[in-house]
Amino acid sequence: MTATQPTAAPGTEAGEQPAVTGPAVSGGRKAQGDVRETLYFALRNPKVLIGLVVVLGFLLLGLLGPLFLRHAPMDYAGPPMAPPSADFPFGTTTFGQDVFAQFVAGLRSTFLVGLLGGGVAAVIGMTIGFVAGYRGGLIDELLNMLTNVVLVIPGFVVLIIINAYLGVRSVPMQALYIGIFTWPWVARAVRSQTLSLRSRDFIDLARLSGVGVGTILRREVAPNMYSYLFMTFVLLFGGSILTAASLDFIGLGPTNAMSLGLMMNQAVQWSALHLGLWWWFIPPGLGITLIVGSLYIMNVGLDEVFNPKLREM
Amino acid sequence: MALAVNDLKVWYRTRRGDVKALDGVTFEVADGEIMGIAGESGCGKTTLGKALIRLDTRMKHVGGTVVLDDDELPLADDAAMRRHRYREVSLIPQYAMSAMNPTRKIGRMIRDLLSAHNVRYTEVLPELERRLKLVGLETDVLGRYPIELSGGMKQRVVLVLSTLLNPSLLIGDEVTSALDVSSQKAVARALVEFRDHGFVKSMIVITHDISVLFQVADTILVMYAGHLAEKAPAKTIISDPLHPYTKMLIGALPKVGDRYEEQQLEGIEGRPPSLLEPPAGCRFRDRCPLAHDKCAEAPPFREVSEGHHVACWAVS
């Protein structure tokens, strides 16, 4: 488990501690026009732009790169231990595998695990948080207890056990397991946001008019939290990537795919450090750092966009 | 004369342009006077309250002067203003419930604040305890954390704390709106008492609740869209309002305790004009039943009788 919430304030037990850089959830429903206005400001925020360009750049490389490659990631394609050259832009491994081919393939796994892992955690966390915050009472108590228990369990450890015993063949499977253990802080944040929204007038109005819980959550609560939820997802996306990289590095990654973590695992295992094959271990880590770092910086920018108070300063 | 405000303009900077929240107001507050400010949300009353003590980061002082006890206040200069705060101008904020540091004992916080003003806590302590008792608090609140106090208690502690150095001017922003009715009465009484004891020379009380104004204020200033509409002794405002807006404001209050923000003002169609680019002339013109051609020109804020000022062409 790697830092999943660099910007969110760890909620204290002892008081309503709003998420620190989470956008202030504004009261009332957002008008349709706001979407366009948000986009307008988002595309003029340098942090959002830089982050977006870096992330999309890597995504495109991962998606389109393999179409132009002559070698599969594991092929013995050229001379061993060759430094970067025109033929092999990232050089080759001790076995003569094309590092660039591995990198491009690894990018695909990285984005996939981020998307799916972040998605699973977001869905679980938001559902539990919404329901707990909205229903309150015994359901809230139980869900809150569950959240706290999963929060305290070192998820990375459980993931090691699961992966070691059950084996993980594919990236989606790995993402699913990661998602199952990274949702609690989302649930906590969403719960407290829901609690504060629940007491607003417009929710009461909806309730008085006899609308069902699901409808209220979907129509009234969620729209007021979209910006917050989106930023949460971005953080989960980055967190999943880092967690997956650690698992892959220990040798518990998917068995049927190349990944950036696995590249680092192999580089260390085959003494790339001692042989000075820097082109083998620098790209995968740098790729992850740039992708995840850009996501985080993009989030800071999004915060300024969604939170008009910050925007005006 | 304690306070003289002359043509004060304070605007908000926003991306869309300057919001002229306070656009040239001139008035005086006498020694010992408690002046209430009334008006709808966005009329500039809160901006005025803030401008007199501390501009927030988006506010800018565009023009005009504020003179307190023959000293001009350097409104735009935050550092220079610091010398005047607390000793000369003090504040009871809107957010009195959360105004105290939650993790410091109240006495400790007061000690920290006083020593920042070079005042020894132990020297002030007897007076502090006397005033706490005066507002009905035990002196042991000094050893407690804010969270241990009820809302009314916190409000009273803030009142005592804010006035501890006997400021010339106290600004009370929505002093009572977070309280229940009985606490409201107690705090309103305490405000008057503090003035009577001379703890505070004069006060400006800003509130949504006009019944509180009748309870505490000697004079009432009515504001509309960044301009002054009328100022007169509280009794005169109720019994003999002259400005059409004041009349509607008073008329729209069937019972004491009603808040004029929350209901449609009787007979007043429409809303106040945008303060981004307010129209020239009288700003109430569009909603005014008495409006005529002359109103395209801004009416002066004239004294029509002893202590009664009105800005309206229809009043002469």
Place this chain on the structure above:
Amino acid sequence: MRGYLARKTLVYSLTFVVAVTLNWLIPRLMPGDPVQRMVARAAVQHPETIASMTDYYERTFGLDLPVWQQYLNYWAALFRGDLGTSVWLFPAPVSEVVLDAVPYTLGIMIPAILLSWVVGNSVGAMAARSRWLDNVALPIGYLITAMPYMWLAILLAWGFGVALGWFPVAGGYDFGLVPQWSWSFALDLLQHWVLPFLSLFLVALGGWAIGMRNLIIYELESDYSNYLAALGAPKRLIRKYAFRNAMLPQITGLALQLGTILGGALVTEIVFAYPGLGKLVLSAIQNQDFFLLQGTLLFVVIGVLLANFVIDIVYVLVDPRTRTGLTGATA
């Protein structure tokens, strides 16, 4: 305060039960006959060893017993401190193997956590003070937090170890030395400790600095800060209050981040072949030594829970709100 601690204790007890249960359950979810699979996976050649292992696994798993009895037996063994026998280091008991490795992990983790927390909080507080510093520190902080732990470890090992040769890059001490109480051995230990520690410290640092910066900015916008400013309090006092209050969520954050940092410590150790729990996990996986793996991880879980509990107690001591009870109002 008692209510607060009671609730926490309940959560931790429940967590412990859940963790142990997962630990018991997951191996039983393996497809096929777990004993056969494990013996086969262990790839041990000696027939004697195979026989004793098969016997041992069958006894330990007690697969012929009803499920509830298997479960209870598991707990009973746990309370006796019996975590099983290592296959890789047969016949060493898992608990012994784990206890040998624990000091190394704690030795890099505790200083890294505490120092990164202290330094990170100071850096964050400074960043909140000046726009210039903020613009520099913030992106750097985010990039550092975004680094995979093992990658920074690899970079440090390569740069300071292999390329510059300043520090050794593998092991807890020189393979030629025998552990003993002497200055030369202590110095050697220290040299091997520097890079793993530094690696862990740096990655954790960024997160604390960013957290502190955001919290302080939030506190500086809070009502009590505004009130103090209106009453003419100097910036120094307002900042002092904001800093103190921003520390509180950072203490809770310490508890929440423990698991994360621990994961980081495990992979960092693997890079440096540092003989702590991380290396144990890797060896256990590579040698298919499931008892060792489970034992190590269970130990880790217990450690995290205990540390969480300690942090909670510290939190009660520093935040008056937990002591006075949240309901407050006594009038």
